[in-house]
Amino acid sequence: MVKYAVHVAGREVEVAFDPRRPGCAWIDGVAVAADCQQVGSQPVFSLLVDGRAYELVVQDVPGEGLRIGVGGALYDVAVEDERARELARLAGRRGEAGGETPVKAPMPGLVVSVAVSPGDEVAAHQRLLILEAMKMENELRAPRAGRVRAVHVGPGEKVEQGRLLVVLD
């Protein structure tokens, strides 16, 4: 049995195949009959799962996993195999750090201005900086009260989505 833990839309789905039963799979422990066909040589797949028909489009996002579109929606998906998952479990819950709060760019954009400096005390919802994206100026505010530990960007800088902007203590 091959097992994968798939992270999709904020939850984890366990998918398993049995090498001895081709065309069968288990989704969160429920057995399904599945037929998967790639359409032409396009990254488009037709899945029949217990007779239900689905059409999915797939894109690789390097370093991030897969982006899968179905029924008008698009999901960012990460797949772990069983062993990797076991290791992660032993190492404790993933990705949760201590008392500091990173503020990351929620979208790519241009930093128009920065309203705080390292050492500043900020209140919750106080403006940290302004990010221009798609011709709109977006105010980024402090998610909680705290002290600014570091500011990683300056005005005029272009930032990618997820870029660390400010760290609050």
Added chain:
Amino acid sequence: MVKYAVHVAGREVEVAFDPRRPGCAWIDGVAVAADCQQVGSQPVFSLLVDGRAYELVVQDVPGEGLRIGVGGALYDVAVEDERARELARLAGRRGEAGGETPVKAPMPGLVVSVAVSPGDEVAAHQRLLILEAMKMENELRAPRAGRVRAVHVGPGEKVEQGRLLVVLD
């Protein structure tokens, strides 16, 4: 100068580039400014030729050349480079044989029946065989009067487009 002879839609177009003048080309001796861009990683191309905009889709047909679609039409295109062409010219006119007339399958299909045998004398427009394609039975008739030299297919046979069916003397 690099030159190509391009066979498209029943005629030959000479295309030349000058290595010292990027973005310039000559089509049948007429100089044009050309900008060619592939769209994404699709076999779709945007050409600007003296400011005129064209969108072309391309497909390789193995052994046959390129199939290029533009403005709702599709062209089967063969490209010869200058040297190959020169050789062909020296070797005499291409592909014209003597007194025999090959009758080829004008479309892929199933041979339903064959009405002639080697040695038969046929009149012009006499039925040679019936080819079923896309649920229609199509009568293939003799393009001229003559004698059947060879019959290369039999009833029930599936033939590709261009397959030699009958040879008339």
Added chain:
Amino acid sequence: MKTPFKKVLIANRGEIAVRIIRACRQLGLGTVAVYSEADRQALHVRLADEAFCVGPPPARQSYLRGEALVEIARRSAAEAVHPGYGFLAENAAFAQMVREAGLVFVGPAPDSIALMGDKVRARRAARAAGVPVVPGTDGEVSDVAEAAAVAGAIGYPILLKAAAGGGGKGMRVVRAPEDLASAFQLASSEAHGAFGHGGLYVERRLEGVRHIEFQVIGDRYGNVVHLGERECSIQRRLQKLVEEAPSTALDDALRERMGQAAVAAARAAQYENAGTVEFLLDADRTFYFLEMNTRLQVEHPVTELVTGLDLVAMQLRVAAGEPLGLRQDDVRLRGWAIECRISAEDPANSFLPSIGTVGPLREPSGPGVRVDSALYHGLAVSLYYDPLLAKVIVWAADRPTAIRRMRQALGEFRIGGVHTTIPFHLRLLDLPEFRMGAVDTAFLEERFAPADGEPRDAGVVALLAALLTDERRQRRQAALAATVDGPASSGWRARGWRETLRRW
């Protein structure tokens, strides 16, 4: 929609299966698609709620297997079957089988199908209902000799027609006695292949006539209305290529007369659901009943665009027992609609079928443009089924605008990999005869000259072909050179060209 059924099996493939799925979903009905092994990737399979394999690629082993279709309906708990057009759509036995399995057949009663499907009985019924018919035999002819006798009596040219037929299959025009034997054999064999019955009858082939058909629809409460006409005179080998609504040949008075005749013919068959009454219309504005097609027609969208109605939704509603909810006076025609059938045929090569794999694709869209299509990038066009790939249908306030809109839409259509009838349509749309609406059923075969002269875009096609060929040669040489003395530069070419072609 309150219906005795919640889920519909669509016993068809291609664009019409997609069309029916759309209508079902808009009514809140579940959809079950069927597919042959050749169609596993097809659009209708991907768009349906459920999909089941019905057999190997040949239609006889899949889409024509009535019992297998009923079995899939049972297995998937579908409660109704929509047959689309072609395949089993006009097969009375199938309709009966569906009914006997306790399912709703989305179409007329088996008796109506049987009556109108027998072209000989249909002629008699129409005549009895006071609708004029084309001169011809009153029954099937038993052999070539009898056909020759009839032909001699009514005069050449004649039309041999499959008694069980429809859709142009099993038909042949015969212009001279010496061609009769060969045509008879071909038509009979084709009819046998298509309908399982090789019987033929003989009709006078009217010349200089238009093919005008009326859409009708009836419910089980005896309401029957017509939804105006469609002009279908642009035909090649009895296959329609372009249809429009309304027709330039009709005015309100003639429309009303023909519409009443269509309704009378439908009533004679106690007709329920959607159907089409076909007429020939001569230059004197005399019309003749030709036949009635007891199903949805390929060209139904032009009627939808000028009436604002959704014919497939109406089919489903009346099949569910709803009353029509529409009187003849409620039907208003607005504007002009044209449909071009896009088939995998090469118009530059006698319309021969073009097989291959569909490459990059862009279907037209925008104001007044509708595309009913089964196309996708990667579609393998095979010989198993009809070559129809898509239908482009446009609507505009008037006919000249509709023609220009169609021209624009077809010019935008990009289909890599297979030849299509688009160049034919583009040429047709530019002809003065077509623009004036001065066409008849012989127009295409007798007065339409194939394109001459060189295509407009040959130069640019040649340029791209040469650029791509050169790029490949450069890459091969570079790969070769790289093994000897490191990466080669491609020298003379502009950065733009090199960069943009490198992925090719």
Added chain:
Amino acid sequence: MKTPFKKVLIANRGEIAVRIIRACRQLGLGTVAVYSEADRQALHVRLADEAFCVGPPPARQSYLRGEALVEIARRSAAEAVHPGYGFLAENAAFAQMVREAGLVFVGPAPDSIALMGDKVRARRAARAAGVPVVPGTDGEVSDVAEAAAVAGAIGYPILLKAAAGGGGKGMRVVRAPEDLASAFQLASSEAHGAFGHGGLYVERRLEGVRHIEFQVIGDRYGNVVHLGERECSIQRRLQKLVEEAPSTALDDALRERMGQAAVAAARAAQYENAGTVEFLLDADRTFYFLEMNTRLQVEHPVTELVTGLDLVAMQLRVAAGEPLGLRQDDVRLRGWAIECRISAEDPANSFLPSIGTVGPLREPSGPGVRVDSALYHGLAVSLYYDPLLAKVIVWAADRPTAIRRMRQALGEFRIGGVHTTIPFHLRLLDLPEFRMGAVDTAFLEERFAPADGEPRDAGVVALLAALLTDERRQRRQAALAATVDGPASSGWRARGWRETLRRW
């Protein structure tokens, strides 16, 4: 079309450039596209007759360079300029520059643009024409202090609006005095960035109101008609997301009153060409003039679908000096139309912009479905321009059918590679408030709950992701094994899976 111009330069990009190209071509007019360096591959470049580069990606260096656009028109012998919406569409100086270059500007006179573009003067003009306006300042406020004073007088919540604005840019709602300073600074800065002028004025923010706008069009002979209303209350941060025509809030009597007010406002600006008069409508059916947009609107297609008119073609005709040829009585609304704007934004993540490259794509089609789009497989969605990718517009005989049709169309839409607003729209269409038409401008921000619960298709998405990951791992192992002991078999999997996944 007999015109003083035969070729039109389209000073825009994206779906609206494509839309204008289609209209021009249907009128027999040549088209000249312009593109920034980021848009070389764009659809409008490929569909136009000619295309020229206008500068680097930032709009200020390309699409906003009026002189460069006029120069391209001169070079390509274009004789008219269509500005689309956004960019220079409401820039009186550009309209003037186009005229002075001897070209036809497809839009109103510079004076009309200037009058309505100055929101303060526009309010005065509307009031003078007898059209009620929203309470607020009669001129720009010079600073935060003055804004605070006005706000205190008319009462919170207030709306800060760019005097030179439009399209929701440079606007902020302020609900409490303490938020005023920050909002003032942001709005002013945004206004300066978008329109080159940071001046603001203050309006009462009406609550529980609908945004209802009327399409008007006039010719140079003084004929002005309205083409009915559009319901645009579904807004987020003052940006429209869904529009429909007609509105559930209007009856014929109110439509006539508001339509007359719209025509009066247009006449006050001596308005020629297409424009939109925006109103707020409160629960008591009292309406207030909001502003007039002196251009084609993003949401113009819903009006086209219910009137059967082609607004862009009409714009070109009246710009060419033709009379409107349409009286108010000739305008008939038929059925219901809805538009959903499909943007590259992630509704599950606060509508943040989603950049990336568009992968496999299938746009919906079929009966009653229109897509105005600039999408293509390979489109790199950047931050340089508006995130609008496409508009899906449906028509049906009634609103419930239109809603179901939109649901079906959006469900068919496949866009790989970027997040879009489609899931938001699908969710909205299912809400009882939306289905009943009980919406106002605050509905989305105040009463629309983001989706909860897990998405329906998470299981099948996970299955495919696991299959693909496993396939890759098998291939890596096989490649590794092959170097040691020949090709490996992928063991357990069914032939179908293995064969069909191998190309992945």
